[in-house]
Amino acid sequence: xxxxxPKEPLIETIIEPATQIxxxxxxxxxxxxxxxxxxxxxxxxxxIPGYQVPFAGREMPMPYGWGTGGVQITASILTPxxxxxxxxxxxxxxxxxxxxxxxxxxxxxxxxTLNTAAATVIQTRHRIPxxxxxxxxxxxxQVPIPExxxxxxxxxxxxxxxxxxxDYGLMHVxxxxxxxxxxxIATTYAYPVMVENHYVMDPSPIPKFDNPKMxxxxxxxxxxxxxxxxxxxxxxxxxxxxxxxxxxxxxxQAWDQPCEICGAEDxxxxxxxxxxxxxxxxxxxxxxxxxxRSEVQS
Amino acid sequence: xxxLPATGFPNPSEDASHSFRGLLTAMSQxxxxxxxxxxxxxxxxxxxxxxxxxLTLVDHExxxxxxxxxxxxTVKQFFKFNxxxxxxxxxxxxxxxxFSHCPSPQGLANFNKGNxxxxxxxxxxxxxxxxxxxxxxxxxxGPGIQTEQVLKVDGLNKYFWxxxxxxxxxxxxxNDVILAAPDCLAALPRTTKIVEVS
Numbered sequence: 001x002x003x004x005x006p007k008e009p010l011i012e013t014i015i016e017p018a019t020q021i022x023x024x025x026x027x028x029x030x031x032x033x034x035x036x037x038x039x040x041x042x043x044x045x046x047x048i049p050g051y052q053v054p055f056a057g058r059e060m061p062m063p064y065g066w067g068t069g070g071v072q073i074t075a076s077i078l079t080p081x082x083x084x085x086x087x088x089x090x091x092x093x094x095x096x097x098x099x100x101x102x103x104x105x106x107x108x109x110x111x112x113t114l115n116t117a118a119a120t121v122i123q124t125r126h127r128i129p130x131x132x133x134x135x136x137x138x139x140x141x142q143v144p145i146p147e148x149x150x151x152x153x154x155x156x157x158x159x160x161x162x163x164x165x166x167d168y169g170l171m172h173v174x175x176x177x178x179x180x181x182x183x184x185i186a187t188t189y190a191y192p193v194m195v196e197n198h199y200v201m202d203p204s205p206i207p208k209f210d211n212p213k214m215x216x217x218x219x220x221x222x223x224x225x226x227x228x229x230x231x232x233x234x235x236x237x238x239x240x241x242x243x244x245x246x247x248x249x250x251x252x253q254a255w256d257q258p259c260e261i262c263g264a265e266d267x268x269x270x271x272x273x274x275x276x277x278x279x280x281x282x283x284x285x286x287x288x289x290x291x292x293r294s295e296v297q298s
Numbered sequence: 299x300x301x302l303p304a305t306g307f308p309n310p311s312e313d314a315s316h317s318f319r320g321l322l323t324a325m326s327q328x329x330x331x332x333x334x335x336x337x338x339x340x341x342x343x344x345x346x347x348x349x350x351x352x353l354t355l356v357d358h359e360x361x362x363x364x365x366x367x368x369x370x371x372t373v374k375q376f377f378k379f380n381x382x383x384x385x386x387x388x389x390x391x392x393x394x395x396x397f398s399h400c401p402s403p404q405g406l407a408n409f410n411k412g413n414x415x416x417x418x419x420x421x422x423x424x425x426x427x428x429x430x431x432x433x434x435x436x437x438x439x440g441p442g443i444q445t446e447q448v449l450k451v452d453g454l455n456k457y458f459w460x461x462x463x464x465x466x467x468x469x470x471x472x473n474d475v476i477l478a479a480p481d482c483l484a485a486l487p488r489t490t491k492i493v494e495v496s
Contacts, residue, residue: 039354
């Protein structure tokens with residue numbers, strides 16, 4: 001695997017300054033008691049890396065599946081001094097990202113940015129930014145199904161015990177079945193990881209390309225599942241290993257061509273269909289990474 | 299009429315957000331020293347850091363246990379008025395426990411350590427210390443620490459680190475500790491390992 005080279009520093013960092021809070025809302029939407037409850041759960045999650053802490057998830061003004069878990073975490077950790085970045089599949093300009101960014105501009109009057117390095121809190125759906133994160137930054141993941149064993153064992157009482165006993169044989173069987181059917185581990189996203197030699201954790205549906213970035217990351221990583229009402233975390237500098245076999249080691253995706261916009265060979269590429277003749281184009285999924293590379297080149 | 303209980307945060311929402319970020323940083327970077335983000339007066343024997351933690355984390359859903367020195371009317375008033383906290387005597391039911399000084403290992407034995415299915419049910423221990431800038435040094439490692447972190451603490455008794463070592467052996471069960479000095483705080487989650495105690 002290639003090392004991701006550090007990004008060229010931008011000439012100017014674009015931060016949209018703090019705005020006026022809509023006076024009809026408490027700071028960051030949630031009431032103070034809800035925040036206390038979530039904050040207690042967050043501290044437990046950080047103290048037991050990879051373990052899913054139940055919390056009394058609230059209804060948010062958006063449907064489940066649109067990041068209600070991530071939004072509740074972000075609302076509970078934001079301070080008025082923060083700079084928030086929101087990405088959806090790596091992009092700042094998709095519906096989900098734009099809506100959540102606007103939500104916090106309105107309810108928290110928060111400063112926002114598209115620039116990964118300038119952000120103190122990054123809420124993400126299904127990607128980890130290409131640019132390396134720094135100490136002090138917090139990455140908040142939106143999680144649909146927090147329990148990696150759920151499709152193998154539907155009963156919560158049982159999966160709790162399996163985690164307690166570190167009984168992860170079933171997960172290895174699942175990966176082995178991939179090999180027996182396809183000749184390789186065919187899981188490409190939400191690829192299970194083991195945190196600090198104990199808990200097996202669902203990294204949320206990030207591509208397995210991003211899994212190695214979770215290991216020993218200087219930033220704090222928080223995971224929120226709103227419908228399932230679970231919070232879990234990876235503290236900075238924590239060991240995160242993708243499950244694999246000695247004869248079938250973990251591998252990440254690779255492409256035959258670089259990004260057609262910025263020429264990056266080290267980033268996760270999205271396939272974009274260009275017309276109804278089947279013409280296709282591969283471009284970076286991380287819009288900030290792609291754009292800043294293009295700016296440096298031009 | 300009783301005297302008015304000590305007040306909480308001047309700006310409740312904003313102050314709580316800053317103090318929680320301090321606590322979150324403390325817990326995710328064990329043994330790092332976090333300044334107090336709001337200047338609060340002591341309440342009885344409850345020092346400013348403990349007051350800050352109480353105002354940030356305690357509400358009617360989090361039973362609180364107080365040690366004998368803290369178990370007086372002023373402190374209880376503070377918890378009831380500002381946090382609506384249920385104050386309880388049963389150690390195993392406490393979500394947070396506040397200590398005016400470092401207890402003996404026996405004094406820590408009966409707090410909830412969580413259970414195999416729900417290790418998060420454990421009691422968080424807030425222990426007041428004299429200082430986090432002087433005193434005996436201890437070298438620590440574990441998740442959240444890049445290599446090693448040295449912590450100086452004045453105010454822990456000689457049994458504390460032995461207790462903390464046994465606390466790690468029952469991971470994922472165990473208690474998380476927050477050290478509350480008059481002017482700063484630091485956290486020791488159950489994952490933190492002792493390299494050396496000088």
